[in-house]
Amino acid sequence: MAGYFITFEGIEGSGKSTQIKLLVAHLIKQQIPHLSTREPGGTPIAEAIRKILLDPLCSEMLPEAELLLYSASRAQHTGELILPALAAGKVVISDRYYDSSTAYQGAARDLDYDVIDLLNSFATFHTVPDLTVLLDLPVEEGFKRIDHRDLDRLEQEDISFTKRFDSSFYLLPKNTHPDTLYWMP
């Protein structure tokens, strides 16, 4: 039995974790087998890569290295955790997935979309979400909601970094997958 794969996307502070908690509470109540996970991370190796990616001391990181590290984390996460859970028939919920690479490494870092698309599909073993929930919030609003005392490497970027794309960017036809239902509540 194949499971059902749901991803949540949106800028920092858009409320993904709150909505995921509500969905998980609902699945528990309905006794629906599920797995809730996140990117970058989700497995010990992918969490180790996450530490490097978010470490403010890694400010010298080149965009190319950044894209490859997100992809490496995704490959481990997908192969070790997501695919077995889907094969076991679970609902899998991921806080971010490959659309974040298209948005952050593509629009914000200006890396080549063809390279990103290729890596997205390689790192996911061609897995695509069944449903992607996209939470919409103005960048200024999201920026206000971040805890500014303890910023990670990405959050330390100037607001203009995230401003290079907004929620609607995710829904551009070239950025959506035809097998995924994109929902902006």
Ligand code: TYD
């Ligand atoms: P996290 O603390 O999980 O942020 P959020 O609560 O906003 O999800 O940090 C993840 C950061 O990594 C976030 O700034 C977005 C960024 N990111 C990318 O740049 N590319 C990616 O492929 C992924 C998955 C995340």
